[in-house]
Amino acid sequence: MTERNERTARRGNRQDTRQKVFRAAVELIAEHGYAATTVDAIAERAGVAKGTVFYNFGSKEGLFEALLEHSINMLAEALSDADTGKSALDALDSVVLGQLRFFEEHGAFARVLLAEMWRTVWQEAVALLRQSALGVYASVLRRAAANGEIRADLDVETAATAVFGMVLTVAIERRALYPDRPLERTHATLVELLHGRIN
Amino acid sequence: MTERNERTARRGNRQDTRQKVFRAAVELIAEHGYAATTVDAIAERAGVAKGTVFYNFGSKEGLFEALLEHSINMLAEALSDADTGKSALDALDSVVLGQLRFFEEHGAFARVLLAEMWRTVWQEAVALLRQSALGVYASVLRRAAANGEIRADLDVETAATAVFGMVLTVAIERRALYPDRPLERTHATLVELLHGRIN
DNA sequence: ATCTTTGTACTGACTGGTCAGTTTAAAGAG
DNA sequence: CTCTTTAAACTGACCAGTCAGTACAAAGAT
Known part of the structure; x- marks a missing residue:
């Protein structure tokens, strides 16, 4: 599992996505708190499909x-x-x-x-x-x-x-x-x- | 009637109710945060109907x-x-x-x-x-x-x-x-x- | 004394909306 | 071929707020 992550990380694409989602999530959670922040909103601000968030982070x-x-x-x-x-x-x-x-x-x-x-x-x-x-x-x-x-x-x-x-x-x-x-x-x-x- | 008498005995005044709801709300919000605390949970812990919370506090x-x-x-x-x-x-x-x-x-x-x-x-x-x-x-x-x-x-x-x-x-x-x-x-x-x- | 009305506090089933998570079919990239 | 991403529709649980109705005390009214 770790090996696969490292390999894909070097490829670059996945890491970019994670970074974008991170930034969007931090901003939104800072504004509204964790419970009041929706995954839809995070995906939208990150410019990413909702499914991508779940694909990358599970939940x-x-x-x-x-x-x-x-x-x-x-x-x-x-x-x-x-x-x-x-x-x-x-x-x-x-x-x-x-x-x-x-x-x-x-x-x-x-x-x-x-x-x-x-x-x-x-x-x-x-x-x-x-x-x-x-x-x-x-x-x-x-x-x-x-x-x-x-x-x-x-x-x-x-x-x-x-x-x-x-x-x-x-x-x-x-x-x-x-x-x-x-x-x-x-x-x-x-x-x-x-x-x-x-x- | 028995039921009536019990209700009367249990019945408190407005201050009591507000106090109970206050205490329940503080505890629950301290545990889970505002957004993650439901009015149902507050009412239940306060031993009060959900409607009572809205009757007393509006929202x-x-x-x-x-x-x-x-x-x-x-x-x-x-x-x-x-x-x-x-x-x-x-x-x-x-x-x-x-x-x-x-x-x-x-x-x-x-x-x-x-x-x-x-x-x-x-x-x-x-x-x-x-x-x-x-x-x-x-x-x-x-x-x-x-x-x-x-x-x-x-x-x-x-x-x-x-x-x-x-x-x-x-x-x-x-x-x-x-x-x-x-x-x-x-x-x-x-x-x-x-x-x-x-x- | 007994009935009627009124105001206040409270109840809980119900509604309309929201949201995490799923599914699917298709496509782009190494 | 495999990994990753996309878009969109969908499900089911959960939840804030509503509302019609109940309980009851106090204040007339007869």
Whole structure:
């Protein structure tokens, strides 16, 4: 099964279709939510026949699962790439900026994440998110604790979730309310809130 | 007649009915989301006929709007009550704790908020949330800025959203993953993240 | 006291529409 | 030939909203 997918992927056609369907689905689900988005609408926006969606993804749920997995992996990669800096706290700043930038580019996915990731149906995707994207934050915070940059007894998992949720919320509000404000200003506010530079 | 008497005994007034429907709706929508929750299911869980829901709330949307407004007002009141402390930063801590406690008690509403508040359909509710609940955070932060407790040029609106989103995310994760951990530990982690006590 | 009316709350069977998923026949591409 | 896509019709389940009717308390009316 995997072999066949890889082979056909190299051929190009199938991958294009999947990409188009992905993009259409993300946009529509971001606008209306998963349950309120119809497969007919996705197919229409993707410029593809309805049957093609089922041929490629099996079901609406299968499509969304593939979508989540793909997007979460992209997000995790972006955060991981941003994880650089002299100190661990510098790295934290960079990862926050990386997350802001990612959601600046993939705002629809930000809304999908916020709206859908808590549903028990997508438990698998949540687990992936936790170990990949949230894992990057946890790793940075653990390093900071080891270096004595933050209190060693800080609850790393909770803190990682806190920072992630904070940035996610702000990124969505940014796009909705202040789309023209420079990203750096938003980033500076978060950094000030985050460690001591607040006063 | 026996049947009549039983009915009379079971019969409640309008407030009771609305209350029952409210509770059922919050629970179900928290579990499955607005779009995936059927009025039939709400009526069944409330122990009420389907028609009663429409009689009392006009439409599924009307029910949800009433629900959002009521819950947001309760949240805003809780945050407002928690807004006390010697310094503005102490007040910030208290409000964070107030929000954690509120969502500890109304966890279902926390998930509803996270999942639904960004949809354009509920724009009115979002506006209410912004001016009431988020307004409490903004007010605290403005006071802190005026007192020189934080940098005067901090972007108050963004910071308010950031803190609110942070606490909301953490509160949901807490209930899902660490329901038995003392609330104070979660609160301490957030406070450390929030101002300088991090190191 | 007993009957009649009125307003309010509630009921549940029913309707009209929507939507995921299927089927089919045909066609394009490697 | 096999894989992929298309268009269009179709099925069957599901669901928001409706409506005719019931239950009953309170307020006259006789």
